Amino acid sequence: MSDPASKGAACGCLSPEQLRILREHGTERPGSSPLNNEKRAGEYRCAGCGAPLFYSGTKYESGSGWPSFFDAIPGAVGTTTDTSHGMTRTEVHCAHCQGHLGHVFPDGPPPTGLRYCMNGLALTFVPRDGAG
Numbered sequence: 518m519s520d521p522a523s524k525g526a527a528c529g530c531l532s533p534e535q536l537r538i539l540r541e542h543g544t545e546r547p548g549s550s551p552l553n554n555e556k557r558a559g560e561y562r563c564a565g566c567g568a569p570l571f572y573s574g575t576k577y578e579s580g581s582g583w584p585s586f587f588d589a590i591p592g593a594v595g596t597t598t599d600t601s602h603g604m605t606r607t608e609v610h611c612a613h614c615q616g617h618l619g620h621v622f623p624d625g626p627p628p629t630g631l632r633y634c635m636n637g638l639a640l641t642f643v644p645r646d647g648a649g
């Protein structure tokens with residue numbers, strides 16, 4: 518017997534909430550991501566396409582309730598100017614699949630002075646240990 522129900526599910530790994538963030542520029546609830554407390558060494562990849570975006574060495578505790586980084590892997594992310602909600606912000610997306618990740622603000626720590634404020638649901642953490 519054929520199994521038509523399984524057709525069309527190109528990627529069954531993204532939840533509706535992840536799709537809402539990546540595709541519709543959604544924002545998760547602050548403090549809701551387990552990645553806020555992730556302290557292990559490794560890399561953070563795009564939940565949409567798996568491209569490496571951030572190294573654990575650039576992650577820091579911003580107190581914002583979202584996973585925050587002071588730098589991205591060179592070439593991994595792109596930015597656009599976001600003037601929605603009456604504010605001018607810099608939107609950050611995956612350079613590979615264009616999935617929305619979060620925003621970047623100019624109030625981060627040295628050496629960059631940047632704060633990449635990311636949705637944890639847009640990221641997948643891959644620990645260095647056992648990653649091969």
Ligand SMILES: [Zn+2]
Nearest residue numbers: 563566611614
């Ligand atoms: Zn991506």
